[in-house]
Structures are given as C-alpha cells and as structure tokens.
Amino acid sequence: MASESQDLISTAGEVPAAKSPWRRQLGGALFGARGASSVPAGGGAGRGVWYSLLRNPSALAGLVLLTAFLLLALFANRLFPGDPLDMVAAPFEWPGTDPQYWLGTDSLGRDVAAGIAHGTRVSLLIGASSAVIGLVIGTLVGAIGGFFGGIVDDLLVRVTELFQTVPSFLLVIVIVAIGRPSVSMIALAIGVASWPTVARIVRAEFRTLRNADFVLAARSQGFSNARIIFGEILPNALPPVIVTASVMVASAILIESSLSFLGMGDPNAVSWGSMIGAGRDALRTAWYLTAIPGVAIVLAVLALNLLGDGLNDALNPRLRQRI
Amino acid sequence: MANLLEVRDLRVSFGAHEAVRGLSFDIAAGETLALVGESGCGKSATALSLMRLVPSPGRVSGSLRFDGRELLELPPREVRAIRGRQISMIFQEPMTSLNPVLSIGAQIVETLRQHEQLSKRDAWKRAIELLDLVQVPEPQRRVFDYPHELSGGQRQRVMIAMAVACRPRLLIADEPTTALDVTIQAHILELLDLLRRELSMALLLITHDLGVVAEHADRVAVVLAGEKVEEAPVSKLFTQPQHPYTRGLLDASLNLADDLHYRGWKLPEIRHGVTDDGKPTFAVVPRAARTGQYVADPTPGFSALDDPAPLLSLHDLRVDYPQRHSNSVLRAVDGVSLHIARGETVGLVGESGCGKSTLSKAIVRLVPATSGEIRLRGTDLVSLRERELRPLRRHVQMVFQDPYASLNPRRTVAEILDTVLVVNGVADRNSRRQRIAGILDRVGLPSSALGRFPHEFSGGQRQRIGIARALVLEPALLICDEPVSALDVSIQAQILNLLVELKRDLGLAYLFISHDLSVVRYIADRVHVMQNGRIVESGHHREIWRHPQHPYTRTLLDAIPGRVFDAQAA
Numbered sequence: 068m069a070s071e072s073q074d075l076i077s078t079a080g081e082v083p084a085a086k087s088p089w090r091r092q093l094g095g096a097l098f099g100a101r102g103a104s105s106v107p108a109g110g111g112a113g114r115g116v117w118y119s120l121l122r123n124p125s126a127l128a129g130l131v132l133l134t135a136f137l138l139l140a141l142f143a144n145r146l147f148p149g150d151p152l153d154m155v156a157a158p159f160e161w162p163g164t165d166p167q168y169w170l171g172t173d174s175l176g177r178d179v180a181a182g183i184a185h186g187t188r189v190s191l192l193i194g195a196s197s198a199v200i201g202l203v204i205g206t207l208v209g210a211i212g213g214f215f216g217g218i219v220d221d222l223l224v225r226v227t228e229l230f231q232t233v234p235s236f237l238l239v240i241v242i243v244a245i246g247r248p249s250v251s252m253i254a255l256a257i258g259v260a261s262w263p264t265v266a267r268i269v270r271a272e273f274r275t276l277r278n279a280d281f282v283l284a285a286r287s288q289g290f291s292n293a294r295i296i297f298g299e300i301l302p303n304a305l306p307p308v309i310v311t312a313s314v315m316v317a318s319a320i321l322i323e324s325s326l327s328f329l330g331m332g333d334p335n336a337v338s339w340g341s342m343i344g345a346g347r348d349a350l351r352t353a354w355y356l357t358a359i360p361g362v363a364i365v366l367a368v369l370a371l372n373l374l375g376d377g378l379n380d381a382l383n384p385r386l387r388q389r390i
Numbered sequence: 391m392a393n394l395l396e397v398r399d400l401r402v403s404f405g406a407h408e409a410v411r412g413l414s415f416d417i418a419a420g421e422t423l424a425l426v427g428e429s430g431c432g433k434s435a436t437a438l439s440l441m442r443l444v445p446s447p448g449r450v451s452g453s454l455r456f457d458g459r460e461l462l463e464l465p466p467r468e469v470r471a472i473r474g475r476q477i478s479m480i481f482q483e484p485m486t487s488l489n490p491v492l493s494i495g496a497q498i499v500e501t502l503r504q505h506e507q508l509s510k511r512d513a514w515k516r517a518i519e520l521l522d523l524v525q526v527p528e529p530q531r532r533v534f535d536y537p538h539e540l541s542g543g544q545r546q547r548v549m550i551a552m553a554v555a556c557r558p559r560l561l562i563a564d565e566p567t568t569a570l571d572v573t574i575q576a577h578i579l580e581l582l583d584l585l586r587r588e589l590s591m592a593l594l595l596i597t598h599d600l601g602v603v604a605e606h607a608d609r610v611a612v613v614l615a616g617e618k619v620e621e622a623p624v625s626k627l628f629t630q631p632q633h634p635y636t637r638g639l640l641d642a643s644l645n646l647a648d649d650l651h652y653r654g655w656k657l658p659e660i661r662h663g664v665t666d667d668g669k670p671t672f673a674v675v676p677r678a679a680r681t682g683q684y685v686a687d688p689t690p691g692f693s694a695l696d697d698p699a700p701l702l703s704l705h706d707l708r709v710d711y712p713q714r715h716s717n718s719v720l721r722a723v724d725g726v727s728l729h730i731a732r733g734e735t736v737g738l739v740g741e742s743g744c745g746k747s748t749l750s751k752a753i754v755r756l757v758p759a760t761s762g763e764i765r766l767r768g769t770d771l772v773s774l775r776e777r778e779l780r781p782l783r784r785h786v787q788m789v790f791q792d793p794y795a796s797l798n799p800r801r802t803v804a805e806i807l808d809t810v811l812v813v814n815g816v817a818d819r820n821s822r823r824q825r826i827a828g829i830l831d832r833v834g835l836p837s838s839a840l841g842r843f844p845h846e847f848s849g850g851q852r853q854r855i856g857i858a859r860a861l862v863l864e865p866a867l868l869i870c871d872e873p874v875s876a877l878d879v880s881i882q883a884q885i886l887n888l889l890v891e892l893k894r895d896l897g898l899a900y901l902f903i904s905h906d907l908s909v910v911r912y913i914a915d916r917v918h919v920m921q922n923g924r925i926v927e928s929g930h931h932r933e934i935w936r937h938p939q940h941p942y943t944r945t946l947l948d949a950i951p952g953r954v955f956d957a958q959a960a
Contacts, residue, residue: 279795280792280796281796281797281798283751283756284856284860286756287783287786287787287788288783288813288814288863289779289780289813294813299798303798
C-alpha cells in the first residue's frame with residue numbers, strides 16, 4: 068500500500084487542480100507526516116502511517132483479526148445460507164459432535180456457527196454506523212464550538228456536558244425503549260450517546276489550530292469560514308479522531324451486546340449479545356453457548372483496540388520512528 | 391596553559407545520518423571558544439555529546455578528554471557527578487527549560503542540593519545570592535516567583551544562575567540569546583562574559599550569529615556539515631578569514647555589513663548542495679552591485695506623505711485586546727499613523743511585544759481595530775463588513791515568520807496555491823494552472839514541487855512557498871512579518887534577494903516588520919521604530935542609522951552585536 072501512495076503523490080505533480088479534495092486530504096492525513104517539523108525534510112511521504120502500522124506487531128494482529136471478521140460478515144450468507152434463527156438440528160449438540168454443525172446447536176436446535184457469522188454482520192454494522200453517526204455529530208459540534216468560540220462555544224459545551232453526565236448506556240436504553248428495537252434504531256441510539264467524546268477532542272484541536280499561521284493566512288486571503296473549517300483545519304484535526312473512532316466501534320459492539328443480552332435488541336436479528344442472553348439459561352449444562360459468542364466479542368473488541376493503539380502510535384510523529 | 395577540554399575526532403551519528411564528522415578542538419581553562427555554524431551543522435549534537443546527553447538512536451565516538459579524564463568511558467554515576475557540577479549547559483529556549491510548577495528559588499535549590507551537602511536554609515540563601523549574581527532585581531522577592539511571572543530575559547538569567555550554581559569549570563551556552571530581543575541579548579552576553587571572568591570558567595558559546603561571536607569570544611571554530619572548516623582567534627577570523635565558507639558567512643551576516651542597501655547591492659548567498667557521493671558542498675555567490683533601476687536612491691527628503699494618493703495609509707490606528715476576567719483592555723497599538731506609497735518598502739522595527747505583529751494583523755483585519763482609519767487606495771477598511779472586505783483582500787497579502795507553521799501540512803503545494811485562486815474567483819482551471827506555474831518559477835521553485843507536501847521542503851524553500859501563496863493573487867502590498875527571522879544567515883540572504891527582485895519585477899510595496907535592525911537597514915526605504923504600541927521615530931533609512939533622534943532608537947542600534955568590527959571595517 069505504501070507504493071500506491073507514492074503513485075498518488077507523484078502523479079499529483081502533473082495535475083495541479085485537486086480532483087477530489089477529500090480523498091487527497093485524507094491521503095494527506097494518512098500519508099503526510101503530521102507536524103513533520105521534527106522529521107528531516109526529503110523523506111518519501113509514502114512511508115507514512117500504513118508503513119508504521121504494518122511494522123507494529125500488535126496493530127498488525129488487530130488488522131488481521133478485523134479483516135477476518137469483515138470477511139466472515141461479508142460471506143455469512145454464502146457460508147451459512149438461510150435464516151440463522153431456523154431450527155436445523157437436535158438441541159444441545161456439543162461442538163464437534165456433528166461435523167455439519169461444528170460449533171454445536173443451542174437450546175432450540177439452531178446452528179451456533181451460523182449465529183456467530185450472522186451476528187458478526189449485526190455487530191459490525193451497528194459498531195460502524197453508530198461510530199459514523201457519533202463522528203459526524205461530534206465533529207460538527209466540536210468544530211463549530213472550537214472555531215467560533217464565544218457564546219456559541221459556551222452553549223455547545225453545555226450541551227456536550229449535558230450528554231456526558233447522563234450514563235450513555237441508560238441513554239441508549241431510553242432511546243431504544245421509546246423507538247422500535249431495530250438495528251438502525253440501535254445504531255442511532257448508540258451514535259447519539261457517544262458523540263460527546265469526539266466533540267471534546269475536535270474542539271480542543273480546533274482551539275489550538277484556529278490561531279495557527281496557516282489559518283491566519285487563509286483568512287487574510289478571503290477564505291470563507293466553512294472552507295477554513297472543513298478544508299484547512301479539519302484534515303489537521305483528524306488523526307486523534309481516527310484513533311477514537313476505532314475505540315468507538317469497539318464500545319458500540321459492547322453496548323449492542325449488552326442491549327441484546329438484556330433482551331432489548333432487535334428480535335429479528337441474531338447478534339452476539341442475544342446469543343449470550345439465550346445461552347445464559349443453560350449456563351451449567353451447555354456453557355459453550357455463552358462462551359463462543361463471548362469469545363467473538365472479546366476478539367472483535369481486542370482487534371479494534373489493538374488497531375486503535377497502533378493508529379495512535381502511527382499518527383503521532385514523535386512515536387513514529389523512521390529508520 | 392593546560393587544556394581543560396580536548397575533543398578529538400568526535401563523531402555523532404543518528405542512524406545513517408552523520409551529524410558530526412570528526413570534529414576536534416580544545417578549550418583552555420577560562421577561555422571562550424565559539425562554535426559557529428548554520429542549523430543542522432552538528433553544533434548542538436556536539437554540545438549534547440559533551441554532556442553525554444545525545445538522545446537514544448544517536449551514537450558517539452572519538453575522544454572527549456575533560457580535565458584529563460575520558461568522558462566517553464566514564465560510568466553513568468560519575469557522568470552525573472560531572473554534569474551540572476563541572477560542566478553545565480544553558481539552552482536556547484528559556485520558555486520551556488524551566489519547570490512551570492516550581493518557583494525559581496525551589497529549582498535553584500534543587501540543583502544546589504543535588505550536588506552539594508547543603509541545608510535547606512543555606513541553599514535558599516545561596517539561591518538568593520545566585521539571583522543577585524545574575525543581576526535579577528530584588529532577588530529576595532523574586533526567588534519565590536514562578537517562571538511565568540518572569541520575562542524571557544529574566545528566565546534566561548535564572549537558567550544561567552542554575553547553570554553556574556555549582557561553579558562549573560565549563561559552561562556550554564547553546565544559542566543562549568537567539569530567542570531574545572536585541573537589547574536583552576546584549577545584556578545576557580555581557581553577563582555571561584562577566585561570570586566567566588568572576589568564576590573563572592571556560593565558556594563554549596554555540597551560535598549561528600557571527601555578530602555575537604565578535605564581541606564575546608577568544609577563538610572561533612567555524613563548522614560546516616559536522617566538520618570544522620576553520621579555527622582562528624576572533625580578530626584574525628574577522629580580518630583575514632581563510633576558508634571560503636567563513637568568508638561567505640561573514641559577507642552574508644548583515645549586522646557586520648555596514649551600509650549595505652538593497653538599492654545598491656545584491657546580498658552574497660551561500661548555496662548548499664549535496665554531491666553525488668552524499669558529501670555536502672556549498673557555493674558562495676559573492677555580493678554584487680545592482681545596476682539599472684535601483685541605483686538611483688530617492689533623495690533623503692522623499693516622503694510618501696507628498697504622494698497624492700498613497701497605497702495604504704493608517705491614521706491614528708488603535709487596537710485593544712480585551713483582558714479575560716476583567717474589564718480592562720490591553721492597548722497593543724496606540725495611535726499609529728503611517729503611509730506606504732506604491733512600490734515603496736517601509737520598515738517597522740521594534741522588540742517583541744511592541745505591537746508590530748498586532749499592527750500587521752489589524753491592517754488585514756485579522757484582528758479588529760478599535761478606532762482609527764486604514765485606507766487602502768482611499769477606501770477605509772475599518773468600517774467594512776467581512777463580505778465587502780473579501781474582494782479587497784487580494785490587494786494586501788501577508789508573509790509569515792514561521793515557515794513551518796504557516797503552511798497547511800496536509801495539503802500539497804499545488805492545492806495550497808490552487809485553493810487561493812479558487813476562493814478568489816478564478817474559475818478557469820487552465821488559467822489557474824498557468825498562474826501557479828508562473829509564480830512558482832518566480833519564487834525559484836521547480837515545478838516538481840507542486841505535488842509535494844510542505845514537510846518535504848527545507849525552511850528556506852517553505853518560505854518561498856509562503857511568498858508564492860501571497861503573490862499568486864497579484865497584490866500591490868505585501869506585509870512581511872519577520873519573514874527571515876527563523877532562517878539561517880545564508881538562506882536569509884537568498885530570501886531577501888528574492889524579495890528585492892520580486893519588488894523590482896512586480897512593482898510591489900512592502901511593509902517589512904522585523905526585530906532585526908540590520909535586516910531592516912538593508913531592505914527598507916523608510917523606517918519606523920515602534921515601542922509600546924507607538925511609533926517613536928520615523929525617517930529615511932540612511933538618516934535613522936546615522937542620526938538617530940529618539941533614545942530608544944539609539945539603544946537598539948547600540949545593542950546590535952558585532953559593532954566593534956563594524957567600526958574596524960569602516
């Protein structure tokens with residue numbers, strides 16, 4: 068991937084007009100060294116974040132695990148066709164006894180392996196979409212508050228604090244209880260409960276960057292506020308947000324599992340949490356029914372946390388050692 | 391006299407990069423040796439290796455004999471005993487080298503008790519004596535102050551007090567005055583010299599500024615890319631420099647060059663390069679007399695006031711900053727009036743905190759003016775709304791001091807320049823591309839620069855990008871806020887020459903703001919001296935240096951380092 072980025076940079080020399088600024092800027096966020104004054108000039112920008120991510124063993128492990136989960140989610144229908152909620156065999160078959168259902172069956176005779184695969188879909192979908200919702204709201208609130216300051220900032224900080232003082236899990240339960248417990252509703256609820264963290268980070272970045280010389284230069288050249296916020300400051304504020312995003316996905320997966328465990332999840336979709344909740348009754352006789360989805364949750368959250376730590380190191384130029 | 395320190399074949403490398411390549415020098419007891427070189431030449435790495443403080447990937451080899459003992463072979467425990475007690479060091483940045491949560495007295499006491507068996511009471515007494523020694527006024531009271539309550543110069547004095555607390559035999563001063571104002575710089579250098587004599591220490595003075603060296607060193611070693619190119623007693627170095635690089639540095643140092651003005655002379659440049667086998671090289675482009683348009687200097691009586699329609703005129707401009715948590719205001723700019731004619735360079739000189747940067751930001755309305763007028767070609771900008779102001783912004787552009795902070799690190803040069811044109815309504819992509827190519831060529835950057843990010847360039851190149859960004863809108867007035875202060879002497883000369891050429895070719899007017907009188911002396915037609923938000927003296931460039939009227943102007947002129955040799959050369 069490093070070579071790909073180098074292509075990106077070298078071809079850009081012939082095209083002065085930026086074609087899709089967002090892709091280029093995100094490219095800049097990922098490949099351009101952040102605050103590179105500590106790094107001697109002249110090094111290829113291609114050896115950026117990807118390079119140091121791939122060299123970091125724990126981040127690499129997280130990346131591999133996450134990719135495996137993604138593949139499982141993508142091919143769940145191909146590997147386990149049909150509804151995972153269908154009863155397919157005798158109940159309480161232990162893993163390994165029937166080669167067709169190698170992770171066993173639950174109290175109703177449903178395939179555990181199929182449940183895990185389809186549950187991956189629900190978990191990742193909810194994790195990713197709630198993180199996106201949280202990021203969008205949090206970034207907007209943080210950027211506007213941090214950039215404009217004054218009364219606008221005071222107001223937005225109060226609102227953020229209001230959301231932060233309410234326990235987020237309670238907030239999610241309330242929202243889901245008011246609405247219908249569907250996958251999209253749950254994602255929305257988690258997103259709404261998780262934006263304050265992002266807002267605080269983005270606000271802090273904007274407060275330091277809004278007086279940077281390059282922002283002053285942009286203002287003196289007649290850039291509009293929107294262009295300064297989204298075009299100049301935001302790409303520079305992204306790295307800590309990207310790191311937070313991976314942790315947000317992990318905590319969203321956990322919240323969704325807790326919801327499903329409590330029986331407040333989407334009744335029409337299998338998820339890891341609902342599998343644990345269903346297996347709880349047979350904990351003493353068939354402990355594998357709670358252990359297997361539990362392991363899946365642990366692995367997914369672990370993968371995202373490892374990736375988050377790796378990104379944190381990789382996006383911090385002081386920790387990123389160049390050889 | 392026996393040598394206190396003997397450095398032989400010192401090499402410091404960080405991975406594949408060799409910062410110091412076989413440096414050798416001696417320092418006798420009580421002597422001042424100056425190590426002079428441009429940034430990245432390895433002078434700081436040398437200082438750190440003397441303290442055995444080279445950060446982790448760095449490797450040090452060679453021989454460092456201090457007082458007969460080999461420093462590189464000592465166990466860490468003995469190194470710690472030497473550090474601070476026998477050899478101590480002061481750093482460039484007085485803002486960050488003191489601990490902000492301890493009072494300065496506590497920090498001095500801590501240093502003292504680290505090395506000497508002293509009771510707390512005695513240590514505090516010594517701390518007060520030390521503050522008195524480094525000439526901090528009212529030491530009994532100030533000993534309880536915290537770093538943020540002191541000015542930059544006083545913080546540097548405290549740093550010096552801590553460094554000399556245990557009467558070291560060698561004091562290393564790494565760019566001790568670079569972050570300070572000229573007048574304070576002169577005082578700190580005098581203090582260092584005084585302490586050296588009183589405490590009979592040897593002093594290793596590391597600096598990029600030959601002017602500093604001229605008055606305060608016994609011998610000078612000139613360092614280029616980790617190698618010593620010349621070492622000589624200071625008077626010999628200044629009168630008969632042997633090495634071409636030394637000659638280049640001496641020529642390029644503006645505070646040594648008397649009466650050089652842009653209308654008459656092009657500054658000498660040192661161009662650094664790298665040969666095919668990776669060895670750094672340089673070439674000196676000697677100073678040259680200008681011919682043509684600039685030879686004719688307007689008469690001293692010339693003033694923009696006579697011009698019927700000045701490009702920019704400020705009238706009684708005031709800028710207030712409201713203070714947090716109180717109703718009082720800080721008046722940063724206090725009733726400034728000045729005029730800039732078309733094609734004229736107006737210099738604005740003052741020390742930090744005098745309001746010169748606020749003034750420049752107020753002109754482009756980055757900070758609101760409290761009262762007064764800013765007339766651009768007759769239109770008053772103060773009363774305009776942002777929407778009405780926007781089309782006028784392109785006429786006045788800014789170049790910033792810090793070439794690292796003033797470019798968005800996330801965007802390529804092409805994007806930086808292109809966005810400026812898009813924002814200012816140049817819709818046609820082809821004409822944008824042409825203008826960008828044209829401006830890049832003008833500021834002396836290759837077209838391959840377009841696809842690269844700012845961090846891939848050196849400081850001087852970045853400043854060129856900053857100038858290109860300002861010029862791509864074809865302004866009539868360029869406000870340069872300390873555009874060369876963060877650059878090396880040789881790069882400084884290149885940027886100044888570029889600014890002069892751009893002015894000649896494009897008919898630009900400059901408002902050139904600097905704390906450095908020697909730079910303003912070279913570049914300005916008329917000069918204003920600013921103090922505490924007011925302009926205290928204005929005049930033609932020649933008059934103000936030869937016959938300064940205001941006492942503050944005289945103080946500033948006297949504080950320029952290297953005036954001893956100025957007089958000798960004349």
